Amino acid sequence: MSTNDHHQPLSPLQWLSFLLFLLPGLPLTSRADLGTAARYPPPYLPTACYRNDPTPFPTSNLFAAAGDGIWDNGAACGRQYLVRCISAATPGTCKPDQTIQIRILDYGLVTTSPPSVSGTTIVMSETAFGSIANSTASSINIEFQQV
Template sequence: MSRTHNPRQWLPVLLNLLFLLQLFDTSNADVGTAAQYPPPYLPTQCFGGDSSQFPSSNLFAAAGDGIWDNGASCGRQYLVRCISAEETGTCVPDKTIQVKIVDYAGTINKASVSGTTMVLSQTAFGSVANSTARSINIEFQQLGMIWKMQK
């Protein structure tokens, strides 16, 4: 007795399998660079002189051109971790922080911020890397995007 298999009967199974594989994809982060900037942090391009814009943890950043999005990045939250730097041992291993975008990096007068993805507050930078470093390579992911993907 011979059976014939209809390829269409496997289509729903394959589609469900592909959907499940996407749920387990953890490579949604981007890579870029980060520098740090010292106070004063006011005024900002996002919120002007409003000091209540800053998270109490002082973990905030200014967005570089790549993520500025004509100001739409104001208030966005990102998970950030240091992945490498010019000098070995600069990154704090396995440390990820959450930062809030409060400013535009293009308005910060410091040569080391040019072309960076984010410019971190001193507190944020020191949380993921040795604070004496000029810049670091980072992995970052917009927090809202993670939530939407898990939903």
């Protein structure tokens, strides 16, 4: 290093280039929302979205009814969400590292069978609920994100 080398402050363009270089390595912030989920038993027909048509039901039985917060005047019909259990009133209720994809087929306020708890964000089929939590729980706290 010569005696003539001086450290110059970075120009705004150099700073921007540096930040853009670092950006891909930064952890992404989650776009997921937090809410609650309950479960509901069969029968699942008719639905508010598809009446008596069973064809929209996924063969995996991973489906749900939308609560008021995501119903959106019926626009939620057919939407798909990634859902995972994050906590519950009883410790050990959530199945760790389990995320499922569900399809909205109904409206939680008018399901044929009553939900285990009313007023939740999502009311899941028994199969969907049991995939991420102990199926004896009445409700859980969830993280969910539209796919």
